Amino acid sequence: MKIYFPQWQGSGTGEHIESGAYTILQYVNDPDFINISLSDITAGSTGIQKHYINNYDAIVEQLGRLKQEIYLNQPDWIKTIGGDCGLEIVPVSYLNYKYPNLGVIWFDAHADINRPCDSPSCNFHGMPLRTLLGEGEPSMNNLLFSAIDASQIHYVGLRDIDNTELNRIQKDGIYAPKKTNIQELIALLSSKNITQLYLHFDFDCLEPQDYDKTYYQVPKGISIAEAEACITALTDTFEIVGSSVLESITTKSNELKPIEGIIQLLIKD
Template sequence: MKLYFPQWQGAGTGEDIQAGAEALLQYLGASGFERVELSKIPAGEAGKKRHCINNYEALHEQLLRLKTKISEEQPATLQTIGGDCGLEIVPVSYLNNRYSRLGVVWFDAHADINRPCDSASCNFHGMPLRTLLGEGEPDMDSLLFSTLTPRQIHYVGLRDVDPAEQQRIAEGQIYAPTRPDAEALVQTLHRKNIEEVYIHFDFDCLDPLDYDKTYYQVPRGVRVNEAETCIKALQSNFRIVGTSVLESVTTKVEELGPIKNILKLLME
């Protein structure tokens, strides 16, 4: 199942994430992607905070819409063009419920593992992994199909981490190397008896020298060729049951050239 879900409300006021998702859709071709409509509840500058989460009402409504669509279709695989990272709580928890040996590979400059009460921004795109662990806002739990364990999470490109996030990563002994290493990642997943993999790809994992059309730019990231090598290694060793491409913000299709191979690997 291919989904187009340009959620931006999880980034607070980051409406350019929606426009960036539309450019990805145009580049890949809209045919075959099912659209998930966004909430009409005011968000951004007009949004309201609940449970220490900005735009809570809009997020909850549209994420429930996504959950309903997936529940009705019961797909074996999911590919999502988004959108901010907060949308991941639905597809990841669905596939985790379907596959008992799922590993999640999180290509991201950020840990996305804050609790709402620890988040300086109160933006939900910094909270999806904590929510997926069942340790986030309880009122979001109804959106989950299942919860993860720390051993299922594997970071690639992580380098901008809040103190509370660093503490949770250390406590959970979560895989978080300083530099990408495809061979070590594959060996780690094999050692854990992982059979299926979900690949979350926030483009800010990439070094801005290679691609800077992202919601955040964080220096010293993953080079494009390193990302491609990791993705190919995962595809060669595991069944990829879910992928996402998230938080690119350019509206110019011609500027997507540097990431064309990554888009092809993850979305075709």
């Protein structure tokens, strides 16, 4: 199942996230992508915060629509063009329900594992992994098909971490190396009997000198070549049942040229 879901409300004001997702959709030029419409509920600078989550009502409404679409289709795999990282709670929880040996690879500069009450920004795109663990806002648990375990999470490119996130990562020894060793990661996944993978890809995992058209720019990221090599090695070793490309903000298709290999690996057939 191919999904276009340009959710931006999870980032707060979401400047250029929706238009950036649309630029990738046009670039891919694949009519099989299903468009999940966004909420009409007021969000952004005039949005309302509930449960320490900005734009809560809009996010819940449109994620409910995404869940219903996936439930009706019962896909074996999901590829998503988005959008902010908060949307991941639905496809990841669905694939986790479907595949008991699922591993989650989180290509991201940020840990995205805050509880709402601990989040400095109160933006939901910093909370999806904590929500997927069943430790987020309880009223959002009905958006999940299932909850994941901390041992399923593996970070690549992580380098901007809140103290509360670091404590959560250390509590269960979540895989979060300063520099990823691909063979070490593959060996770890295999030792856990993981057979399927979900590849979450927020473009801010990349070194900004390689690609800077991202919602956040965090120095000392992984190179485009390193990202492509890691995705290729994981694809060669495991069954990829889900993937996403998120939080690119360029509206110029020619500026996607540096990352076309990543888009090809994650989204195109």
